[in-house]
Amino acid sequence: MKTINYILLIFSIWACSNQSPYPGFSKGKQNIYYQLHKIGEFSQKAKYNDYITADIVYKTMADSVFFEGRRKLQLTKTDAKGSVDKCFTMLSEGDCATFIISADEFFLKTLESDLPPFIKPGSNMKVKVDVVDIQTNEEYNKEKKAFLNWIEDFGEYEKVVLQQFLSEEKLPVQPTGTGLFYLVIEEGKGKKIEKGDTITVNYEGKFLHGKYFDSTIRRNQPFQFIYGTEWQVIKGLEEGIGLMREGEKALFILPSDLAFGTEGSSTGIIPPFTSLIFVVEILSVN
Secondary structure, eight states: OHHHHHHHHHHHHHHHTTTOSSTTOEEOTTSOEEEEEEOOSOOOBOOTTOEEEEEEEEEOTTOOEEEEEEEEEEOOOOOOTTOHHHHHTTOBTTOEEEEEEEHHIIIIIISOSOOOTTSOTTOEEEEEEEEEEEEOHHHHHHHHHHHHHHTTTHHHHHHHHHHHHHHHHTOSOOOOTTSOEEEEEEOOOSOBOOTTOEEEEEEEEEETTSOEEEEHHHHTOOEEEETTOTTSSOHHHHHHHTTOBTTOEEEEEEOGGGTTTTTOOTTSSSOSSOOEEEEEEEEEEO
16 A cells, blocks of 8 residues: 555656656645655654654755754644644655755744855755654653663763763863863864854764764764754753864763763664763864
């Protein structure tokens, strides 16, 4: 049945392609233009209040990527034309599609941030969504409750491990009010980072025992994002990077409540209740 629906959908896209202002895109029920890349094995579409895990790519209309990452979020109903949540409700688990939405609505209303300098006011943007998993609100909370009961003592254990690490390393730094540890390695003389700036950084992330879990340096691929917008970086890095200047290199120690919290990362790489170390270098600020 899923295959038949897919064939009908492809035919519909072909039939409407001549009427669409965007070649290869079809107009959906919610007046959102989309292009389907892949269809999964499940027919049940995502609904508002569901929890969605997805690989998301933000692009300009010229296909220039300015964000790419995996995120887990709860769908929220909104009237904003730039709502990614509306796009999700058009997909099932395993589906992958690209949507065209209003950049103004997305940044100004959904993210409540300024429009980035490389996107003109009144223009559109592309959002590619690859749905990895869909959970109902009930399924999510049931799983979360069972998991937290299993690891209820991990929070205290993390505090002990972090304190032992700080004592052994004898770092000359005190935490901020949120618990973030910030140590400057190399001073920066450039622009101080402000909300809405497009930032290019190199970073290396590792566990307290020293094992690396991510490194833009090893991948030879600096990370670029818009500071102050949702879904870009984790809470602790958002705070820490906001304290930096262009050219600065710093070390951050993030307790789990500033990193991936009680659930860990959606990829499974970072366990729950895990403190992390990041070394961040600000390459450019625009």
